[in-house]
Amino acid sequence: MKIKNIASSLIILGAMTTNMQAQNTKGITPEQLLTLHRLSPIGVTKDGKSLIYKTSKADLKTNEYDKAYYEMPIGGGEAKKIENADGLVAEKEVSPNGKYKIEIQKTKLEKVTGQDHYDDVEKSDVKIYNSLNYRHWDSWNVGEYDHVTIQDLKRKKKAAIDIMEGEPFDCPTKPFGGSEDYLWSPDSKQVLYVTKKVKGTTYAKSTNMDIYSYDLKTKKTTNLTPDNEGYDTQPAFSEQGVLAWCQMKRDGYESDKNDIIVNVEGEHLNLTADWDGTAYGFLWSKDGETIYFNAPVQGTVQVFSVSVPNKKSDKLTAPKQLTKGQFDLNGIIAEHEGTLLVTRTDMNHAKEIYSMTIADGKLKQLTNVNKETYDNIALSKVEKRMVETTDGKQMLTWVIYPPNFDKTKKYPTLLYCQGGPQGALSQFYSYRWNFQLMAAQGYIVIAPNRRGMPGYGVEWNEQISGDYGGQNMQDYLAAIDDIAKEDYVDNNRLGCVGASYGGYSCFFLAGHHEGRFKTFIAHDGIFNWRSMYGTTEELFFVNWDLGGSYWEKNATSTKSYNQFNPINHVDKWDTPIMVIQGGKDYRVPIGQGLEAFQAAQLKGIKSRLVYFPEENHWVLSTQNAIVWQREFFKWLGETL
Numbered sequence: 001m002k003i004k005n006i007a008s009s010l011i012i013l014g015a016m017t018t019n020m021q022a023q024n025t026k027g028i029t030p031e032q033l034l035t036l037h038r039l040s041p042i043g044v045t046k047d048g049k050s051l052i053y054k055t056s057k058a059d060l061k062t063n064e065y066d067k068a069y070y071e072m073p074i075g076g077g078e079a080k081k082i083e084n085a086d087g088l089v090a091e092k093e094v095s096p097n098g099k100y101k102i103e104i105q106k107t108k109l110e111k112v113t114g115q116d117h118y119d120d121v122e123k124s125d126v127k128i129y130n131s132l133n134y135r136h137w138d139s140w141n142v143g144e145y146d147h148v149t150i151q152d153l154k155r156k157k158k159a160a161i162d163i164m165e166g167e168p169f170d171c172p173t174k175p176f177g178g179s180e181d182y183l184w185s186p187d188s189k190q191v192l193y194v195t196k197k198v199k200g201t202t203y204a205k206s207t208n209m210d211i212y213s214y215d216l217k218t219k220k221t222t223n224l225t226p227d228n229e230g231y232d233t234q235p236a237f238s239e240q241g242v243l244a245w246c247q248m249k250r251d252g253y254e255s256d257k258n259d260i261i262v263n264v265e266g267e268h269l270n271l272t273a274d275w276d277g278t279a280y281g282f283l284w285s286k287d288g289e290t291i292y293f294n295a296p297v298q299g300t301v302q303v304f305s306v307s308v309p310n311k312k313s314d315k316l317t318a319p320k321q322l323t324k325g326q327f328d329l330n331g332i333i334a335e336h337e338g339t340l341l342v343t344r345t346d347m348n349h350a351k352e353i354y355s356m357t358i359a360d361g362k363l364k365q366l367t368n369v370n371k372e373t374y375d376n377i378a379l380s381k382v383e384k385r386m387v388e389t390t391d392g393k394q395m396l397t398w399v400i401y402p403p404n405f406d407k408t409k410k411y412p413t414l415l416y417c418q419g420g421p422q423g424a425l426s427q428f429y430s431y432r433w434n435f436q437l438m439a440a441q442g443y444i445v446i447a448p449n450r451r452g453m454p455g456y457g458v459e460w461n462e463q464i465s466g467d468y469g470g471q472n473m474q475d476y477l478a479a480i481d482d483i484a485k486e487d488y489v490d491n492n493r494l495g496c497v498g499a500s501y502g503g504y505s506c507f508f509l510a511g512h513h514e515g516r517f518k519t520f521i522a523h524d525g526i527f528n529w530r531s532m533y534g535t536t537e538e539l540f541f542v543n544w545d546l547g548g549s550y551w552e553k554n555a556t557s558t559k560s561y562n563q564f565n566p567i568n569h570v571d572k573w574d575t576p577i578m579v580i581q582g583g584k585d586y587r588v589p590i591g592q593g594l595e596a597f598q599a600a601q602l603k604g605i606k607s608r609l610v611y612f613p614e615e616n617h618w619v620l621s622t623q624n625a626i627v628w629q630r631e632f633f634k635w636l637g638e639t640l
Helices: 002-023 030-034 200-205 371-375 435-440 458-462 471-483 501-509 529-535 539-546 555-561 566-572 590-602 622-639
Strands: 038-044 050-059 064-073 080-082 100-108 144-152 182-184 190-195 210-215 221-223 232-237 243-247 259-264 267-270 282-284 290-297 300-307 328-336 339-346 349-357 363-365 381-388 394-401 411-417 444-448 489-499 519-523 577-582 607-612
Touching (some): 030 435, 038 328, 182 232, 200 539, 210 232, 282 328, 328 349, 394 471, 411 501, 471 489, 501 519, 529 590, 577 590, 577 622, 590 607
Parallel strands (some): 411 444, 489 519
Antiparallel strands (some): 050 064, 064 080, 100 144, 182 190, 190 210, 210 221, 243 259, 259 267, 339 349, 381 394
16 A cells, blocks of 8 residues: 555656646746736844845736735845834934934926916916926926925924925936935934936036035035036945945936045045946945945946045055856845845846845845746746957847757847947846747847947947947847857847837838848837937937037037938838837837838838837836737737
C-alpha cells in the first residue's frame, strides 16, 4: 500500500510539474501586466524598526485601483497588512519641533475666465490670456496657483500663513513637482521651497528654478540660489544641518548635467563637477559625511557615493560607483546599519524593494509583491549587444527575446525608439512600453542607447541637441541593420515603434528608412516642427534643441525646421502607420497626430488613428491602457 501510494504521489507530482512547465511556456499578457501590484515606498517608521510601503492594483472592471498598506521589518521578513500608514512615518510636512505643518493650498490670483471679468456671464466658458503659459502639460491656466502655507498646530482655528502671498508662482512646481519641493530647516525656524519665480511668456521660455527660504520670525524670503540660471531642485538637509540640492547650470536646457551641490561654510561646492555623468536623486548618510545618489550608466541606473567635505578648503573626491548589474536602482529610500534600502526594476520585473550592502553593493530582495504572476509566466531573455555606429563608435543596445526563444526560427523584430529625447534607455519597467509584453507576443525588440541618452558621458548625451534628424537616426538604423544580420530575424517583418521623441523618430524614419520597415507606430510624436513650435507649452525645450523659432534664420533652426522636419519628407512615405494621440497632451499637441494621420490617409497609405480624448502625454486610465495594448498588437498583427 505504501509503495502504491508513493507511486501515485509521484505520478500526481509529475503531472503537476508538467502542468506548471506548460503554463510557464507562455509570456505575460496585457491583462496580467496592467493588474500587477504597483509598489510605492512610504518610508521608515519613527522608531526606525519597520519599512512601510503601499501597493496599488488595477481593477479592470471598475477602472479604479485597489490600494493596500504593509509594514515589514526594516532588515527584511514577513510583511503584515495594515489599515493605513497614518502616524507611523514621520510627516515631512510637520516641523521638527511639532508646532507647525506645511499645507499646500490653491489660491486665485489672476482674472482669466469670462466670469472673472464680467458679472453677468456665469454660463460662459471663455478664457482670456495676455501672455503665454496659458496651459501646461494637460491643464489650462485659470489664474490659480499652488502655494506653501504654514498652519500653527496649536492654533488650528487660525488661518494658515501663505508664505507666497500674492505671488503667481507654484510650489510644488508644475507639472511634476511633489513633496521634494519643500522642507523644514532642522531648527524649525525656516521653510525652504522650490519654485520658478517668472511668469507668462518668460515662464514658458525659462528653466530658472530656485530654492527659497522663508523665515518664520522675520517673515522674510531669501533666494538661496540667485546666481544659478538653470534648475535648482531637491533640497535636503543632513542630520547635522548641512544643505544639499541638485543643480543644472544653463537656463532653458532641461536635460543639462545634473550636479549635487552642498553649502559648506557659506560656499556652494559642486561635488560632481568633474564627474562625467548626471545625477538623479540623492540621500544623506546619517553621519553627514557621505551623499548617496543614483545615476544612469551604460543602459542601467546604479547607486554611487560621494564624500562631503567638512571645510570649503577640503579637496573634493570623485564619486564612487557602489553597484553593478543588469538592473535599475530607481530610488534610495533610507540608510540602515550598513545598508541602503532601494527600489529595483529590470525589463522582466516591476518595482520591488531591496536591501543594498554599502560595502560591496550586494542586493537582497525584501518585497516580492508580484511573485505569483511571475512564477506562472515565462520570462524573456534580455541581452546587451554592442553595435558599431556609422561614425565608428560602440553603442550599447538592449535586445529582448521572446520567451522560449529558438534561434533556429525566424521572428518579426521591432526597433524601439526612446522618448525624451534625453531620457535614459535603462532597465526600466513600463506599464505601456513594456518590452517583456512585446516579446511575449512573439517579437524580438531591439532598443538602442542612441546619441542623446545619459549614461555614456556628457558629450554623448548632448550631441542630439540641434541634430534631431542626424546622427541619432543613423544610430537607430545601425542597430536594426546589425541585428537583421542574424538568421533568426525575419527581414521581411521589421517594425518601428515609439512615443514622444520616439514618435517623432517614427515619423522621420518613415521618410528615410529605404524600405527597411513594414510598419510604424507613433504615439504623441512630433510631425511638424513649425506647428509644434506654435502650440507646445514649454518653449525652452524647442528653443534649446531646435535652435530657436522657425522665423529665425540661424544654421541650427534652418536645419531643424527643414531637413529634420518629418512633414517635409511625407512625399517618401509608403509604409503602413498607426498614429496614437492624446487629446489633453499640450506638450505634443493634438494637431501633430492629426496632421500625420491626414497625410497618410491622403497619400492612400494604410493608416489608423487611435485617439484618447481625456489622456495627456501618457495613458493613465486602466481601461484606456488595455485598449492601447490591444490596438498596438492588433496593428502589428495586421501589418507585420
